[in-house]
Amino acid sequence: MAPEPQTLRIGVLHGPNLNLLGSREPELYGTTTLAEIEDRLRAAAEAKGAHLEFFQSNHEGTLIDWVQSARGRFQGLLVNAGGLAHTSVALRDALVAVSIPFVEVHLTNPYAREPFRRTSHLADVAVGLVCGFGPLSYLLGLQGLIAHLRAG
Amino acid sequence: MAPEPQTLRIGVLHGPNLNLLGSREPELYGTTTLAEIEDRLRAAAEAKGAHLEFFQSNHEGTLIDWVQSARGRFQGLLVNAGGLAHTSVALRDALVAVSIPFVEVHLTNPYAREPFRRTSHLADVAVGLVCGFGPLSYLLGLQGLIAHLRAG
Amino acid sequence: MAPEPQTLRIGVLHGPNLNLLGSREPELYGTTTLAEIEDRLRAAAEAKGAHLEFFQSNHEGTLIDWVQSARGRFQGLLVNAGGLAHTSVALRDALVAVSIPFVEVHLTNPYAREPFRRTSHLADVAVGLVCGFGPLSYLLGLQGLIAHLRAG
Amino acid sequence: MAPEPQTLRIGVLHGPNLNLLGSREPELYGTTTLAEIEDRLRAAAEAKGAHLEFFQSNHEGTLIDWVQSARGRFQGLLVNAGGLAHTSVALRDALVAVSIPFVEVHLTNPYAREPFRRTSHLADVAVGLVCGFGPLSYLLGLQGLIAHLRAG
């Protein structure tokens, strides 16, 4: 009988405005709330032997603090930085500083929106990118991250 | 006798460094303090049947929190985002998320200053823009906002 | 008893196509005619001790002639240059040449329209800018201009 | 017997320097005069049950006046704006304001000339574009316009 794989600990980071999910522009972002997304993520993670912790903030600095505190606590991160993905060099620096592999996710497809959403300060240092599938983007990104960590 | 128009509730947002008004670079920004501006705004609003609440912060995240909390509390916003107007996609996202009409104001005329002040992440989603009149920019923006809300 | 403030003489310049107001693209520009705007402006000005003269032309050169003739006749100008705001260096030169403070106004919010409307040859030499409030943009710009002239 | 189609009224606008046709740079623009072009256009139009009126001016403002006066008089416009096609937002605004479908024509092929002729402020709001065929550009543009109006 094969040994149990080690339980992975993964942090999930939600950036500005994601706490509004379910009520914010539902025609664009859907009606699922962040709590519902987290429930689905938790269930999917546990089925694959992974434990998740969640964090949301509208504050760039608070997000950076949390990323810094992630060292030693998580083997991987799932990051939806919201609007900060396009503007924050400091958040990028924090993610690089802690050297934890991360996957970038977006609910919507930024390439189908305003031009300033076509650049990301995170994408070129991420493992990979999933966008455009609504809440499912998180679930797919989680699978990609777990596979990456198991393979590493 | 015509019925009284409904009292409008309007939030006024001041971004980074506006708390310094009156002492900061007076040759550029004048000697009126933020409290004095707020007094004049409150008087003007009440004369038009509107009630104002004010908020100032130097923190992008705190400003976003406040914008999120504005839903259901205000029918319109008057926003002087200071330097964040040129850099914050997350603040723009918050303003769009809460779907409250807002007017962008600036004390100075950004087109007569450094090139990086010529772009705004807020202007194309605002109702309108008033800039260059010192404290009066707020008062004119308030009139424009009230008219827009009454007409809407 | 305080002395009456001096009567201000202010010129109001309407550029190309503004004579069509009320019938041109009403979903964008509204149904108020230019004559109605002028009536409202005149009333507001007289209440503040200012006298207005109006001028509209579709001809860049005629607008420049009028700006040149404004020296000595007006203490301030209210300028809605329409499409010329984005293309005319010569109109800018005329406004600078006569050294009369002016405020730039637009009925619509150019930042929410085509990209070529995001640059103005007038904005950086104007006192201030008001846009996006329909006919009210003129009224707010007039207030800003009068306050600027009274303060000067 | 099928009913006669309604007679279409179409305005033809010639911009700056087109009055020189026949003598101006004949190696580039040919030796046909503007009057000869108009005769050929008139004949072609009448064969298709359309009536034409012509207008030429070297003045942007005069061209705008004429476009404004076109409302109610013409169902379609054929526009050769000459050099103004590349520089005039105000002429574009006039054409959009009167909401009359128009076709843009050029005698020469601007893509084979100087780089600044590769942008047009009219093309994206025109029905279509015909260029490079000398005087025939007008005739082809007229056919395209009539077909568009009959189909509309």
Add this chain to the structure above:
Amino acid sequence: MAPEPQTLRIGVLHGPNLNLLGSREPELYGTTTLAEIEDRLRAAAEAKGAHLEFFQSNHEGTLIDWVQSARGRFQGLLVNAGGLAHTSVALRDALVAVSIPFVEVHLTNPYAREPFRRTSHLADVAVGLVCGFGPLSYLLGLQGLIAHLRAG
């Protein structure tokens, strides 16, 4: 009695996706099929003493092969390169290599669509350009081409 003008032989090239005409995005491209367009073109050509041959392919290389084979077979070409107009230097090279005058046509007006449709690798080496009239663009382009060839 005037001698019959020589019969012109003209090739008509349809690029990628034009075989879908009639069913592809009918709100944009209309319901006329490519076969119907070809019938109308053939009739118009014969009335002017011209004989047409048609070719469509979704393959850049196949289109280039055909252009190369056109030497000696055709005096002129009518080219709707579809999306390749914006990206193919090799097709341009083939058209220049065979030295056969050609007219560029498009069903829609590319200036009213995405920005990447505003550049063409063909336009500056074409005789002329017709766009925006639906199937009629081909017919007008054909007239322009025949006139150019008769005049040459």
Add this chain to the structure above:
Amino acid sequence: MAPEPQTLRIGVLHGPNLNLLGSREPELYGTTTLAEIEDRLRAAAEAKGAHLEFFQSNHEGTLIDWVQSARGRFQGLLVNAGGLAHTSVALRDALVAVSIPFVEVHLTNPYAREPFRRTSHLADVAVGLVCGFGPLSYLLGLQGLIAHLRAG
């Protein structure tokens, strides 16, 4: 007992050079062959009640032919266009023409490679994008596509 969901038919498109998988630059693309990827995709699809068909070509035109033939045969497409994602307007046009929802996938993370891989002619018309997870990118993209089609 709930009724079986309808079997989905999904086409999977592999662009140029993907037939080399397993031997091409293994340090970048891994050692899994395309056949192995297809086996894994087929198994995953069948578990979700979807049937897949695969197609690979190094020829832009052949890929376009196949996309055109997909109408009526598939409800969704999974597209890894390889290098054509950055250069082919014609492939984009084909995908838009057939109006079949598609997901764009890449084995590697193009944002971590050469600058010319940062633009895609497909991304803004895709449902979503998955990249950077090696063969797993296809599997995640398939899940996203199926969820999108089931939700649609």
Add this chain to the structure above:
Amino acid sequence: MAPEPQTLRIGVLHGPNLNLLGSREPELYGTTTLAEIEDRLRAAAEAKGAHLEFFQSNHEGTLIDWVQSARGRFQGLLVNAGGLAHTSVALRDALVAVSIPFVEVHLTNPYAREPFRRTSHLADVAVGLVCGFGPLSYLLGLQGLIAHLRAG
């Protein structure tokens, strides 16, 4: 005794705002009026056997009319187009159309002013350029033009 050289007829064109010379921004443009400049130019021309005619307008179209009328009347033109130098393709077209050699002059040095004054639609089709010497720019440009015409 050597024969008298032929009298040259030269047109001098002043563009928008040059009628203000002497009173407009004297710290930038000096206190000499346009009439005084014309007197000095006339004297200098007569000493060299040339006759001058002057024309000023603030209207692009009127300037173009005058340039068109210059054919057959003048052998050379001295052109200070003011702000139109940077924006008018139509004036450039007129100057090219009449095929009269011209020299571009400016009172100030545009390279030491705003960036939008660094491009000229006239410079590359002019014989030469003189700028930065105040009224003397006209006199130097006249000498250059006469020498060019005598040499031609």
Add this chain to the structure above:
Amino acid sequence: MAPEPQTLRIGVLHGPNLNLLGSREPELYGTTTLAEIEDRLRAAAEAKGAHLEFFQSNHEGTLIDWVQSARGRFQGLLVNAGGLAHTSVALRDALVAVSIPFVEVHLTNPYAREPFRRTSHLADVAVGLVCGFGPLSYLLGLQGLIAHLRAG
């Protein structure tokens, strides 16, 4: 005996992620901790008659608050804004608002890193810049600042 020079009070600001020094990417940033840097800075300052106070935060707004509070407390600032140097107009505005001379320092050489690190919103309003020497950058910047303040 020469009088003792006045004790200078200098504030030292560390931006996002600098609290990680010593453990963050040591091959890039070295193994010295921020506390060790501060000890060395304090010793160097005291030897030159200067007193230092230190402040670190990952929050833009907290950094701005601190800069605002610096007025009257410090004669000079030593600023390592980390990633905010490239993105924060609000921090720049705060530094300009308090009118305290400051020196910008970086541990690494940003010109040898990613392109987005080549622009700084602080450099053009700083006294000077020191970068690339690891912790020594702070010490050199401190010397430069003290010399500037003593000379001022």
Add this chain to the structure above:
Amino acid sequence: MAPEPQTLRIGVLHGPNLNLLGSREPELYGTTTLAEIEDRLRAAAEAKGAHLEFFQSNHEGTLIDWVQSARGRFQGLLVNAGGLAHTSVALRDALVAVSIPFVEVHLTNPYAREPFRRTSHLADVAVGLVCGFGPLSYLLGLQGLIAHLRAG
């Protein structure tokens, strides 16, 4: 006696329109045919102990197929990609995928032609570049390639 060096096997790839050599724009490309170039290349190669195989196609996909098939068959490639050099990321990817050293050649000097010929998707992954010498470019490129392979 020194041992014979190993016979090198080299593939020579000609892209779109090169089959026309000798008849296509002879003033630009000369009158030598592709067959004649191949004869000269073959002779030169055999004198240096190398065996050549030639391939020409106007189809990007066919060229990619051939490059893929080159693995194991050739030690080096001589590539004249014609117009595809400027547009094809997929051909670049194929050349990189097979890991065979190649030299880029052009008959003409692209730097002396249109601007869009100044960028190449091949040059930065090639061993070297030879251009501007007509058919001799191939011969010089072959020498460079052989020397590179012998040295490798």
Add this chain to the structure above:
Amino acid sequence: MAPEPQTLRIGVLHGPNLNLLGSREPELYGTTTLAEIEDRLRAAAEAKGAHLEFFQSNHEGTLIDWVQSARGRFQGLLVNAGGLAHTSVALRDALVAVSIPFVEVHLTNPYAREPFRRTSHLADVAVGLVCGFGPLSYLLGLQGLIAHLRAG
């Protein structure tokens, strides 16, 4: 009797390749040699009470040395920097460092030549610019410079 104006001392600087005048591309630069130009300049200068000294070098450094040595020796400089005008910041720095007014001259009209000749590192710090008149450019520039110095 009016006092003699002071004799002006003016330095004339010729940059790289100007020593070739008369033989270098005569169709572009004419057949007059540099010595002949200097004779004509000297005569013109003496008639206006100015003394000239000439210097030519092909070495940027040598030209800078000479500019440095000009302090105290000349009141004005006439500078034809040749190709260095477009590239040399160091020569610009030298001219600014010695604070001697200078006029920039060119024999040809750089705006009618290659694009890289459209920028000058000297023009914005020069008194004025004369170009396009062949050797006469020097004479006109000299007049402009003398007038500037006499007025100063």
Add this chain to the structure above:
Amino acid sequence: MAPEPQTLRIGVLHGPNLNLLGSREPELYGTTTLAEIEDRLRAAAEAKGAHLEFFQSNHEGTLIDWVQSARGRFQGLLVNAGGLAHTSVALRDALVAVSIPFVEVHLTNPYAREPFRRTSHLADVAVGLVCGFGPLSYLLGLQGLIAHLRAG
């Protein structure tokens, strides 16, 4: 007793116009002469066990010669390239060719001056950069260089 550290040999390079220090634009560059700077540098170096040699030239080529001769003679270089920092690829090449670590220094803060001073061909291959402190920039750069060399 600790062994004496090895004496370091360091070359100091001054580029164009630095020989003017003390008299050139003193409001910008101060009144200290280059000899005085060198005396201060020499004293500081000897206190740290380093020996300096100085070299100044206005000639790019002479500076390159000197850099080339530095191999084997110096362990580090202190380089103030003046205006050449922004334009000279050849000087950069020389510095890279000799593989001697160097620090770039500037007396003034180039980021607060003209835009063309914002790029440096040296900065990305330097150890570090110090600017804006007047002569002290050299001293700070020297300290940084010595620390780097001792650490290396």
Add this chain to the structure above:
Amino acid sequence: MAPEPQTLRIGVLHGPNLNLLGSREPELYGTTTLAEIEDRLRAAAEAKGAHLEFFQSNHEGTLIDWVQSARGRFQGLLVNAGGLAHTSVALRDALVAVSIPFVEVHLTNPYAREPFRRTSHLADVAVGLVCGFGPLSYLLGLQGLIAHLRAG
């Protein structure tokens, strides 16, 4: 028996830093010295009836002097301008001024290095370009030049 072809005289120009060959960055430029390259070039030239003269300098001005002196002495030039290829308009001007055909060579492949090496001020006026083959680039360029001169 065929007459001996005329002996060709060819000048070979080496720009800055090429005198360091053999010791400068050997991993990039190899270990062959410039003298060895010249020996190989001389032998190859004599075998083809050509005589070579060599010149190297690190001084732009000295290189220009030598190019000027080449008139009448050489029928062709082989030019490796080093870093000056990317920056020197003056060297380009000298090469154009003397009207001697030249070939541009580089030891390395500049397209595989820094972006600023992708532009050349020489390439568009050269006969051809050879790069990337180390010392062999000179030999191939020489062959191309001789063939060009013999054909001319």
